[in-house]
Every structure is written in structure tokens, then in C-alpha cells.
Amino acid sequence: MSSDKPTSPRLSDRVQSIPPSGIRRFFDLANEMKGEVISLSIGEPDFVTPWTVREAGMYSLESGRTHYTANQGMKELRQAVSDYAGRRFSLHYDPLKEIMITVGGSEAIDDAIRALVNPGEEVLVPEPAYVAYNACVKLAGACPRSIPLSAKYDFKLQPQQLEAAITAKTRLLIMAYPNNPTGAVMDRQDLEALLPVLQAHPDITVISDELYAELTYAPNTFTSPAVIPELKSRCVVIGGFSKAFAMTGWRLGYAMAPADVIAAMNKIHQYVIMSAPTLAQYAALEALRHSEELVRDMREEYDGRRRVLLRRLHDMGLPCFIPGGAFYAFPDISSTGLSSEAFCEQLLFDQKVAVVPGTAFGNCAEGYIRISYAASLENIETAMQRMADFVARHRTLINKEQVKKAHAGI
Amino acid sequence: MAKENRDQDNKAADAFRATDPAAAENSRLEDRVLRVLKDNAKISPDELALMMGTETTAIKEVIAQLEKQQIILGYGALIDWMKRDREAVTGLIEVRVTPQRDRGFDRIAQRIYNFPEVNSCYLMSGDYDLLVTVEGHSLRDVSHFVSEKIAVIDEVLSTRTHFILKKYKMEGHILKSPSDDEREVMVL
Numbered sequence: 204m205s206s207d208k209p210t211s212p213r214l215s216d217r218v219q220s221i222p223p224s225g226i227r228r229f230f231d232l233a234n235e236m237k238g239e240v241i242s243l244s245i246g247e248p249d250f251v252t253p254w255t256v257r258e259a260g261m262y263s264l265e266s267g268r269t270h271y272t273a274n275q276g277m278k279e280l281r282q283a284v285s286d287y288a289g290r291r292f293s294l295h296y297d298p299l300k301e302i303m304i305t306v307g308g309s310e311a312i313d314d315a316i317r318a319l320v321n322p323g324e325e326v327l328v329p330e331p332a333y334v335a336y337n338a339c340v341k342l343a344g345a346c347p348r349s350i351p352l353s354a355k356y357d358f359k360l361q362p363q364q365l366e367a368a369i370t371a372k373t374r375l376l377i378m379a380y381p382n383n384p385t386g387a388v389m390d391r392q393d394l395e396a397l398l399p400v401l402q403a404h405p406d407i408t409v410i411s412d413e414l415y416a417e418l419t420y421a422p423n424t425f426t427s428p429a430v431i432p433e434l435k436s437r438c439v440v441i442g443g444f445s446k447a448f449a450m451t452g453w454r455l456g457y458a459m460a461p462a463d464v465i466a467a468m469n470k471i472h473q474y475v476i477m478s479a480p481t482l483a484q485y486a487a488l489e490a491l492r493h494s495e496e497l498v499r500d501m502r503e504e505y506d507g508r509r510r511v512l513l514r515r516l517h518d519m520g521l522p523c524f525i526p527g528g529a530f531y532a533f534p535d536i537s538s539t540g541l542s543s544e545a546f547c548e549q550l551l552f553d554q555k556v557a558v559v560p561g562t563a564f565g566n567c568a569e570g571y572i573r574i575s576y577a578a579s580l581e582n583i584e585t586a587m588q589r590m591a592d593f594v595a596r597h598r599t600l601i602n603k604e605q606v607k608k609a610h611a612g613i
Numbered sequence: 614m615a616k617e618n619r620d621q622d623n624k625a626a627d628a629f630r631a632t633d634p635a636a637a638e639n640s641r642l643e644d645r646v647l648r649v650l651k652d653n654a655k656i657s658p659d660e661l662a663l664m665m666g667t668e669t670t671a672i673k674e675v676i677a678q679l680e681k682q683q684i685i686l687g688y689g690a691l692i693d694w695m696k697r698d699r700e701a702v703t704g705l706i707e708v709r710v711t712p713q714r715d716r717g718f719d720r721i722a723q724r725i726y727n728f729p730e731v732n733s734c735y736l737m738s739g740d741y742d743l744l745v746t747v748e749g750h751s752l753r754d755v756s757h758f759v760s761e762k763i764a765v766i767d768e769v770l771s772t773r774t775h776f777i778l779k780k781y782k783m784e785g786h787i788l789k790s791p792s793d794d795e796r797e798v799m800v801l
Contacts, residue, residue, distance in 0.1 A: 230799040242798040249794065334801050503645060507664030514663050557798050564801075580664075 221338045226563050229548060233557045241586045243574045244557040246383060248449040248530070252486075253497045256448060259489030260482050268481055274473040275465075276304025276457070277484050283491040284442075284457050292416060293430050294440060300462040303469050304479045304487075308414045308443035308456035310472070312377075313339045315410050315439045315458060318467040319375055320345040326375040327368050329360045330565030331533075333383050333412070345374070351567030354535065357524050358387035366400045375408050376401075378428060381415040384564045384573035385533040386526020388419055391426040398433060408464075410439045414456070417447035417498055419528040420506045429459070436461055439468075444483075446529075447498055448490040453483040505530050508576040508583055515587035516574075519594050530577045533561065537570035539597040546572060554589035639675070642667065646675050647684070651785070654688040693788055694748065695780060703732070703748050703777040704755040707741040708763060709770040718742060721768050730758050741773070752776060 211219065233240060251257075275281065281298035288294040296302050305311040312335060320326060322344030328336045329350040340347040350368045352358045360378065380389045401407060411428050419425040429438035443456030458468060509526065516523045516534050523534035536546050543560035550556050558575075561568030576583055645665055649656060658676065662669040679685045694701040710721045718736050725745055726734040732746045745763070749755040756774065764772050780788050 233798040237798050240798055242794075242796075244799045245796050246800045247796060249796070500648070503648070506666075507649070510666055511660065511663050559799065559801065580660075 217342055217344060220341050226544065226547075226560060229544070229551070229560075233551055236551070236555065240551065240555045240557050241578075241582050241589075242557040243576065243578055243583065243586050244559045245575050245577055246531075247451040247577060248446060248501070249577045249579065250449040250501055252448065252450050252453070253490070253494050255493055255497075256450065256486050256490045260453075260486035263482055263485035268485060270481060272304075272478045272481050272484055274478050275469055276302075276479055277481075277488070280304055280484050280488050280491075281457075283488055284459070287491045288440075288442070288459060292413075292425065292427055294427055294459065296440075296459040297462070301465055302457060302459050303465050303472065304484060305456045305458060305472060306476055306479050307445065307454045308412060308441050309335055310476060311441045311443075311456050311458040311468070312336065312410065312412060313342075314468040314471045315441065315460070315464070316340055316345070316375065317343045317471055318464060319408050319410075319439075321374075323372065324374045325370060325372040326377065327365070327373060327407075328377050329364075329379075331358070331382075331384050331561060331568040331571070332377070332564055333379060334563065336377050336379075346372075348373070349565060349567070351565070352385075352387075353567075354522075354524050354533075354571075358382060358385040358533070359389050359393050360397065362396050362400045365397060366403075369400070369404055369407070373404070373407055375410060377410045377412065379412040379414075381419055381425065381526075381528025383415065383529055384531050384559070384561070384568070385524075386529045386531045387524075388424050388527035389426070390424050391430070394426060394428050394431060394434075397428075398431065401437070402433065405437075408437055408439065409434065410441065412441045414441070414443045414446050415529040416442065418502060418505060418530060420502070420509060421527060424527055439464055444487050444490055448487075448494060449501065450483075450486070450490065453480070453486060455479055455483040455487050505576065508578075508580055511580065512574065512576050512583055512587065515584075515591070519587075519591040520598075521594065530575055532574045532576065533568075533571050534574065535570055536572050536594075538601075539594055540601045541597060543569055543572055550590065550593055554593050556586045556589050556593075642671075643675055643679060646672065647679065650676075650685070691784055691786060693780065693783070698750060700751045701748065702750075702752055702755055703746060703780075704759070705775045705777065706745040706747060706759055706763065707773040707775075708743040708745055709741045709772075710743060710766075711768045711770060712742075713768065721766065724766060725763060728758075728762060730755075730762075 233244065278298065281302045281304065284302055285296055285298040288296060305314065316326065316339045320343055324345050325348050326340045326345050327350055328347045329352050331352065337347040348368055350360065350364050352360060380387060409428055413427055416425050427440055429435045429440050439458060439460040441456065441458050444450040444453065458465065512532050513523060513525065516532065520538065521534040521536060523532055526532050536543065539546060541549065543562045547558055547560045550558065559573040561571030561573060564573070642665060646661060649661060658669050658672045662672045665672065676685065710718065712718050713720055722734055722736065722743060725731060725743065730747050730749065732748050735744045736742065737744050747755050747758055749758060759772055759774055763769060782788060
């Protein structure tokens with residue numbers, strides 16, 4: 204505890220409790236080398252926002268729609284989100300009381316955590332996980348508790364793990380499928396397996412971060428936990444436009460939850476944000492109404508790249524479970540004898556290929572790297588050739604050392 | 614007669630597809646293959662198979678079938694000639710013609726589209742009958758071709774030539790140097 208003691212009296216204890224990112228230096232280096240580097244490290248679509256959506260944004264500006272909207276978001280947009288969620292994912296929420304529009308899914312996560320936990324209470328975060336959860340939990344004064352997931356179970360949360368992690372202080376469970384960074388998806392059966400544990404602990408609320416819901420690659424694999432009737436009243440569903448509609452820079456997301464939770468989250472939202480950008484809300488309205496075909500085309504394109512990437516990883520002998528969603532693969536690189544960070548750093552310097560060490564997403568992900576396939580097929584192919592050379596070279600080194608050791612043993 | 618048979622075959626195929634999931638699946642695969650080939654005709658059957666999660670032989674069959682049905686008409690490079698040859702021009706020529714007994718417009722169209730200078734030729738609704746695009750090395754080249762070869766055909770009543778000044782988009786491709794990837798190298 205003493206080692207965590209804040210060092211600057213000017214800064215709050217809470218903000219100092221968040222460790223600076225250990226790989227920041229590495230990120231800066233990669234960005235400096237930009238231009239020569241092939242990056243498979245990026246957590247955002249390489250597609251530009253569909254023109255019809257951009258055009259709708261411009262039209263809203265031309266029409267002078269530059270004022271605040273209602274705190275909770277434009278009514279029309281909430282209605283469109285409600286229709287869309289019902290149509291696509293069988294999620295049914297009242298647009299007036301159970302849906303709010305936020306500045307990206309990120310804000311919705313922060314609002315939800317702050318609305319649902321007290322200082323000292325615990326939040327379960329299955330890891331590897333997106334980097335924001337732990338930080339938001341700490342900023343809310345609560346304690347994140349990691350549940351280390353395993354490739355053995357395809358990075359799905361197992362009921363016995365969940366049960367073992369729950370204490371009297373547990374208030375929240377954060378679920379994020381399709382998952383960043385692993386690409387794992389939990390289907391209905393997997394979710395139902397968690398039901399007995401959750402029913403035995405009725406005070407726990409589930410935050411389901413569904414930013415990648417549109418990106419699953421087998422028909423009908425995406426199921427929100429909120430679809431399960433016993434769970435609906437206990438879920439906060441978080442969605443967004445960034446990944447599905449290639450709208451990262453517009454910063455727009457939404458939350459769907461029971462009315463009391465939305466009302467509480469909206470209190471935080473109205474003081475911190477006021478309302479999500481009006482321009483982005485008009486663009487999102489167009490996205491929800493008219494771009495299903497474009498989303499399908501993007502999904503098909505990602506799926507093709509995913510298959511190519513997995514084959515290349517397989518060919519170079521790196522074990523990788525088959526990711527069913529998002530746009531990441533999460534191979535095991537321990538056979539190269541390198542740590543995740545050493546692998547990524549050397550790959551960047553030797554081969555000019557950027558990927559992200561698994562440890563950025565939790566300590567349990569040592570030995571893994573995250574490869575994003577939100578990149579052109581051509582770049583994926585070139586990067587994989589370079590990586591294959593790199594892996595082969597390190598394998599030879601290991602073999603030589605093993606032979607040396609064996610000789611020494613004799 | 615042959616055409617009627619083909620129509621019947623097509624109708625039967627549609628009905629079959631509606632009831633048979635395997636045929637529907639195949640039709641979906643055909644659509645996906647076409648969408649990829651449209652943007653990248655150079656892609657190999659191996660890579661296509663990998664992307665679609667199927668066998669190379671299956672992809673080859675699908676492509677062979679699409680070629681046989683003349684849904685895929687050919688594989689060419691998309692060339693911006695105006696970049697290669699600064700004087701190169703494309704003319705769009707509206708042609709009004711007198712249709713012929715029994716043969717309608719087809720025969721006149723044939724007389725026109727057989728010239729190698731003609732890049733495309735469409736029968737149109739509206740004020741004129743045929744829309745012909747002609748590519749040439751210069752304005753004179755194209756106007757010469759129109760006055761010497763097209764306007765003189767007996768059935769041609771009139772022509773009107775428009776020259777393209779600048780191409781912004783061609784066959785679905787925006788003709789602008791691709792912008793660099795502006796994303797940060799690393800984003801979690």
C-alpha cells in the first residue's frame with residue numbers, strides 16, 4: 204500500500220492511483236516512425252465514415268442546427284436507437300426513459316460506473332480488457348478486481364471464475380463482448396451458464412459494453428446479456444457508432460438501461476457534458492436509418508481479412524484461438540521466447556510492424572499480442588510476411604540455445 | 614428460342630434458390646466474390662477462398678460459372694488515360710437514329726459499336742436514342758471520327774458531342790491520389 208502512496212501533494216490521490224501507461228514510450232516511438240511503419244495496432248476502423256452519414260452531418264450545419272439538444276439526446280435519435288436495437292439485437296428499450304445519448308461509449312461507461320458504485324466497493328473486470336475500465340473504476344473511488352480469462356476457454360468468462368471473484372463488496376460486473384483485445388464472443392449459451400451465479404447475487408449490476416456488436420462473423424452469434432429476461436433489469440447496455448459505422452472521431456455512443464439507472468447517469472451527463480454534439484447526433488440518425496448495407500459490406504471485408512490473418516498466424520506456428528468478433532486477433536507468442544513487450548518492441552524496430560503487447564490489457568495477457576485487422580489486406584499480408592521472418596529467426600535462436608544447454612548438461 | 618429457354622432456366626433457378634438453402638448460400642458467395650473482384654480483379658482464387666472461408670476449387674467453380682453466364686465480362690485495368698496522355702479526350706455522343714423495321718435499334722447500334730474507337734454504347738430512354746462514348750488522342754480526333762464515321766450513317770438523324778473536361782470518378786473509383794492513413798499508429 205505504501206508504495207502506491209501519492210507523490211505530488213497538488214494532484215488528487217485518485218488520479219495518482221491510476222498508473223501511467225507503461226507502454227506509452229513505445230507508442231510515442233511507433234508514432235515517430237510513422238510513415239515507414241505498417242501498423243496493425245489501431246483500435247479504430249480504417250474505413251472513412253460512409254459519405255451519406257458525413258453528408259447528413261454537413262447538412263445539419265448548413266441548416267443551422269448548432270444548438271444544444273436535450274440532455275438525454277435528441278428524441279428522434281433515441282427513437283432511432285430504440286428501433287435499431289430492437290430490430291438488430293432484440294433489445295427493447297423505451298426511448299423516453301431508458302435510452303440516453305453520450306459522448307462515445309467511453310462516457311457512458313464512466314457515467315454508469317459513477318452512477319452505480321460507492322467508494323470502496325468492488326467492480327469485477329474480466330481481463331484482458333479495454334484499458335478504460337480500471338481507470339474509470341478507480342476515479343470513482345472503487346476497486347477494480349481482475350478476473351483473469353484464459354485462452355483455454357476462448358477468453359470467455361466462466362461461471363466458477365465469476366463465483367470465486369465475488370465478495371460482499373462486489374457491486375458491478377463489466378462484460379465486453381465481442382471483446383477488445385481478444386475478439387472473443389459469448390453466445391447465449393455461454394451467458395446462460397452465468398445465470399445461476401448472478402441470480403445468487405442479485406445486488407450485482409452488469410455493464411455490457413457492446414461497441415463491437417455489429418462485428419461478429421458467424422450468423423447470429425451476438426447476444427446481449429440484456430436479451431436474457433432474468434438479466435434485463437440488471438443490465439446497462441452500452442453501444443456506440445464508432446466501430447459499427449466507422450465514426451470514431453464523431454464521439455457518439457449511447458446507454459440503454461432501466462429508467463432509474465438512466466436517470467442517475469443522465470444527472471452526471473448533464474453536469475459534465477450537457478449534451479452530446481448536435482452535429483454528430485444528426486449524422487448518427489442517418490447512420491441508423493440508412494446504412495445497413497454499408498455495415499454489411501464492412502463486416503464482410505473485415506471477415507475476409509480475419510480469415511487471411513488467422514491463416515498466416517497458423518502458418519507461422521503461432522497458436523491463436525479463433526476470434527468471432529471485433530477486429531482483433533490475439534495470438535500466443537510465447538514460443539518465441541520473448542515477452543509481449545519485447546516482442547512488440549523488437550518487431551517494431553526490426554521489421555517496422557506495430558502491434559500491441561497483450562500486457563497493455565492486463566497482466567494475465569503476458570505472452571500474447573493484439574493484432575488489429577482494421578487495415579488493408581495488402582498491409583496485412585506484408586506485415587504478416589515480415590512477422591513470419593521475425594518469428595522464424597527467434598525460433599532458431601531458441602533452438603540454438605537449447606542445443607547449447609543440452610550440451611552443457613552432458 | 615434459345616433465349617426463351619434461358620429465361621425459363623433462370624426462372625427455375627430463382628425458384629430453386631428460394632427453397633434450397635445451399636443454392637441461396639452459393640448465390641451469396643457469388644455476390645461476395647463479385648464485390649471483391651469488382652475492386653480487385655488481380656486477387657488470386659487462393660486468397661479469395663481464404664477470405665470467404667471456402668475451398669479454392671469452389672471459388673474457381675464460382676468464377677468459371679460467372680464467366681460462362683457472362684456476368685463477369687472480362688478483366689481489364691482501370692486506366693486514367695487523361696493522366697497518361699495530356700491531350701487524350703473522351704467524348705459523349707448523343708445519337709438520334711431512325712429504327713429499322715424488325716431490327717429496331719440493334720443493327721444501327723452494331724454498326725456503331727464495332728468501331729474500336731467506341732468505348733461504350735447504350736440505348737437510352739429520352740430525347741436521343743444511343744449514347745456513345747468515344748476515346749481519342751485529341752479533340753480533333755474525336756470530332757473527326759464523329760463526322761466521318763457516325764454522322765454519315767444513313768439512319769443517323771443527328772449527333773451531339775460533349776467532351777469530358779475532367780474525370781472525378783470512374784467506374785466507382787474516385788480519381789484522386791489516395792490520402793495517407795491519418796490515424797495514429799497506436800490507439801487502444
